[in-house]
Amino acid sequence: xxxxxxxxxxxxxxxxxxxPGPVGLxxxxxxxxxxxxxxxxxxxxxxxxxxVEARAKPWLRGKPVLVVGSRKARSVVAACSxxxxxxxxKSGMPSExxxxxxxxxxxxxxxxxxxxxxxxxVVARAHSYTPVVEITSIDELALDVTTTFRRWGTPRDCAxxxxxxxxxxxxxxxxxxxxxxKMMAKVAAGLEKPxxxxxxxxxxxxxxxxxxxxTELPGIGDKMGEHxxxxxxxxxxxxxxLPLSRLKARFGIVGDVLQDMGRGIDRRPLMTHYDYEEAKxxxxxxxxxxxxxxxxxxxxxxxWLCERVARRLRGEGYCGRCVYAVARYPxxxxxxRSHRLSHYVDEGMDVFRAAWxxxxxxxxxxxxxxxxxxxSMLLYHCKPGNLFEIKRDRFTATxxxxxxxxxxxxxxxxxxxxGLPGGLxxxxxxxxxxx
Amino acid sequence: MDVVDFxxxxxxxxxxxxxxxxxxxxxxxxxxRLAVERVTYSWRDRDGDVKxxxxxxxxxxxxxxxxxxxSTLSWRLERSYxx
Numbered sequence: 001x002x003x004x005x006x007x008x009x010x011x012x013x014x015x016x017x018x019x020p021g022p023v024g025l026x027x028x029x030x031x032x033x034x035x036x037x038x039x040x041x042x043x044x045x046x047x048x049x050x051x052v053e054a055r056a057k058p059w060l061r062g063k064p065v066l067v068v069g070s071r072k073a074r075s076v077v078a079a080c081s082x083x084x085x086x087x088x089x090k091s092g093m094p095s096e097x098x099x100x101x102x103x104x105x106x107x108x109x110x111x112x113x114x115x116x117x118x119x120x121x122v123v124a125r126a127h128s129y130t131p132v133v134e135i136t137s138i139d140e141l142a143l144d145v146t147t148t149f150r151r152w153g154t155p156r157d158c159a160x161x162x163x164x165x166x167x168x169x170x171x172x173x174x175x176x177x178x179x180x181x182k183m184m185a186k187v188a189a190g191l192e193k194p195x196x197x198x199x200x201x202x203x204x205x206x207x208x209x210x211x212x213x214x215t216e217l218p219g220i221g222d223k224m225g226e227h228x229x230x231x232x233x234x235x236x237x238x239x240x241x242l243p244l245s246r247l248k249a250r251f252g253i254v255g256d257v258l259q260d261m262g263r264g265i266d267r268r269p270l271m272t273h274y275d276y277e278e279a280k281x282x283x284x285x286x287x288x289x290x291x292x293x294x295x296x297x298x299x300x301x302x303x304w305l306c307e308r309v310a311r312r313l314r315g316e317g318y319c320g321r322c323v324y325a326v327a328r329y330p331x332x333x334x335x336x337r338s339h340r341l342s343h344y345v346d347e348g349m350d351v352f353r354a355a356w357x358x359x360x361x362x363x364x365x366x367x368x369x370x371x372x373x374x375x376s377m378l379l380y381h382c383k384p385g386n387l388f389e390i391k392r393d394r395f396t397a398t399x400x401x402x403x404x405x406x407x408x409x410x411x412x413x414x415x416x417x418x419g420l421p422g423g424l425x426x427x428x429x430x431x432x433x434x435x
Numbered sequence: 436m437d438v439v440d441f442x443x444x445x446x447x448x449x450x451x452x453x454x455x456x457x458x459x460x461x462x463x464x465x466x467x468r469l470a471v472e473r474v475t476y477s478w479r480d481r482d483g484d485v486k487x488x489x490x491x492x493x494x495x496x497x498x499x500x501x502x503x504x505x506s507t508l509s510w511r512l513e514r515s516y517x518x
Contacts, residue, residue, distance in 0.1 A: 056476035056491035057436075057498045059518045106436045114489070117478035407483035 029146045031155050034202050040270070041129075041143040041159045042177045042185035043166075045122065046194035048139035049079035051172050052118045053108050064105040068095040074289055078110045082194065115139075118170065125165050129158065134182070134270040142182045144270045156199045163197060179205075183266035186218050205264045210237035217261050227251075228258075236262045282312050283324070283374025291330040295364030298371065302356060304416050305373050307348035313375060314400060319346035319382050320375035325355040327363060328370035335360055336372075344379060347396055348413075351375060437517040447501060447510040459490050459501055464512055469494045489513075 028037045045051070049067040054060040064083040069075030077098045080089045087102040099105060119138055126133045129152075132144035149158035159176045166174050177188025179200040188198040200208060214236055215225035225234075231250060233239035239262025247255030260266070284305050292298055302325075313319060321344045326336035337358040345351055355373050360366075403410050446463040461470050475498060476491040488503040500513040 052476070056500075057516050057518075058475060058493070059496075060436075108436070109438070113480035114476070114478045117480070403483070405483045407481075407485070410483065 029149070031149070032201055036146070036155075036180045036202055038144055038180055039146045039149050039155045039158075040179060040182050040185040041145055041155070041162065042179075042182060042189040043122070043126070043141040043143070043162070044175045044177075044186075044189040044193070045119070045139040045166075046173045046175055047079055047081050048118075048172070049110060049115055050081045050108075052115050053111075055171050056114070057108075060106060060108070064102050066095065066098050066102070066105045066107050067110050068098075068107055069110055069287075074287060076287070080105075118172065121170055122166055122172075125169070126162065129162055132270050132272055134272060136182075140186075142185065142270050156197065159197055159199070163195075167195070181264075181266035182268060182270060183218060183261065184264050187212070187216060190216070206237075209240065209262070209264050210235060212236045214239050214262070220261070233262065236264070238262070240264075279316065279318065279378060281324075281374050281376035281378065282309055282316070282318065282320070283372060284308050284312075285326070285370055285372030287370045288368060291367040291369055293364055293367045298363050298368055299356070300416060302359070302371050302373065303348070303352050303413070305371060306352040306355060307413065307416070309373055309375055310346055310348035310351050311400065311403070313346045313378075314396070317381050318378045319344040320378040321345065322375065322377040323351055323355040323358070324372075324374045324376065325358040326370075326372040327359050327368050330367045330369050332369070334370075338376075340377070344382060345375070347392070438514060439517075440514045441512045443512050445501070445510050445512045447503075449503075457488065457503070459492055459510075462492075462499070462501060462510070462512065469499075 028035060029039055030036070031039060050060070050065045053065065053067060060081075062083070063081065064087075065081040066077050066084060066089065067079040068077055075095050077089065077091055077093045077095055079091055080098065084098070084102045084105050089098045089102050089105070095107070099107065115138060119135075123133060123135060123141065126141055126143055130143050130145045130148045134142040134144075136142055143162070145155065145158050149155050152158040152161045155178045159178050163174055163176050166172055173194045175189050175193045175196040175198075177185040177191070177198050177200065179185040179188050180202050184200055184205065188200045189196075191198045212235060213225070214220050214228050214233060215222060217236065220228070227250070228234070228239060231242060231246065233242050240259060242259065242262070244255060244259055247258050249255075251258060286301065286305060288301065292301075321341045322338055323341065323345075324336060324338040326334060328334040339354060339358055341354055345354065351373065399411050443464070447459050448461040449457050449459045452458055458474055459471055461468055463469070471492040471494060473493045474490055475493050478489050480487045480489060482504075485504060485506045488505060490501045490503075491498050492501060496518045498516045500515070502511045502513050503509075504511070
């Protein structure tokens with residue numbers, strides 16, 4: 001079925017256990033009397049978290065709303081309604097700053113399970129239009145409908161039917177873009193918000209790109225835009241015409257990609273859930289509720305982070321041997337160091353022992369705003385071998401199983417519980433015999 | 436908007452609709468029986484192996500969040516949001 005729909009097995013049926021390869025680079029399609037290399041619909045759920053909250057709390061509709069990480073903690077804006085954007089509020093901004101800019105904003109704590117449930121419903125509907133769906137983020141999807149859009153008529157009809165389903169069945173606004181590749185479909189989706197639908201035909205691409213600022217392309221931010229402007233490329237049309245040698249001399253191998261971007265070319269196939277690359281690193285950061293000067297509390301928080309990262313590593317079957325620790329001071333000055341170990345680790349205390357010494361010794365004196373840890377150089381399906389730690393491995397596996405069954409945090413190191421003296425876990429472990 | 440966290444066990448009256456969906460119609464809290472005007476939103480979550488069904492229900496100018504633990508069939512009033 002996969003092979004026949006997507007033509008991905010290169011003209012042959014999939015072998016047992018074989019996954020379909022990257023999809024969407026088939027023979028293309030005819031639409032509007034033009035040849036389309038592919039037909040890609042990009043879906044952008046407008047102010048997604050805010051609109052899911054407004055479904056649950058109808059009075060939020062049309063009001064300035066900020067969805068923030070936590071009600072009590074210092075956090076960032078996870079999403080903001082269009083009404084707040086008029087005041088200069090943006091996602092990712094510290095929530096205190098957003099509240100200062102928009103004093104009337106209604107602040108709602110984020111409820112991630114609510115949003116993941118909603119996006120799952122959107123993805124389920126997307127799969128009735130094509131099996132080739134890429135979840136690009138929690139509020140964005142790309143659909144390759146090259147071989148399926150005709151069931152609904154034109155590419156616009158197909159996208160309109162999909163949008164109608166989301167708006168009517170789920171009550172959520174969304175903007176869609178249709179183009180011959182993912183990058184241009186995303187750009188098209190951003191042209192009319194909220195509730196827009198923009199089709200960018202292949203023949204319209206060149207005149208459209210002539211005027212489009214390079215910073216409107218996904219992946220080109222203000223800094224890169226400034227570099228390009230200095231090279232004489234403020235608009236995509238100019239970027240596409242820059243000699244490749246000049247772009248390569250300035251940006252190295254990225255030069256090729258930049259020239260393609262300026263010409264509206266994006267050859268990347270959509271990545272379905274079959275195609276996701278293996279993780280390159282696993283990490284977590286935490287912005288503390290307040291600037292913290294208590295060294296013991298910082299140590300405990302860092303251990304908690306290491307436990308979390310290690311649990312994710314084990315959960316996904318990885319272990320790694322490069323650890324990276326990062327801390328941000330109250331003045332936003334950030335220090336980070338990495339260390340390559342001689343062995344692989346997947347246990348929280350091992351990650352902690354390797355990462356904690358990488359942080360500066362003066363954390364308690366200078367205060368800390370943010371802490372983070374990550375593990376890279378990963379190996380999949382690997383168990384760090386240490387004959388002398390079989391008992392500990394069995395213990396960790398039991399903890400993981402209990403936490404999986406009863407929910408994360410059902411069992412934690414005693415050291416991580418507030419109000420208990422540090423190091424208790426080590427004491428318990430010494431006399432503890434699993435099974 | 437005022438948000439109040441509860442986390443208390445509550446008695447809930449719910450009906451199974453023709454579609455098979457569960458719909459809370461009233462809940463008892465603090466000695467009062469509150470009639471649900473509308474289920475504004477529902478979603479699912481997991482706590483370990485246990486599936487939790489969440490319902491945002493409107494009563495007057497307040498939205499309450501109810502959660503059903505499907506392993507014990509017990510209901511919890513999680514929080515309320517007042518306009």
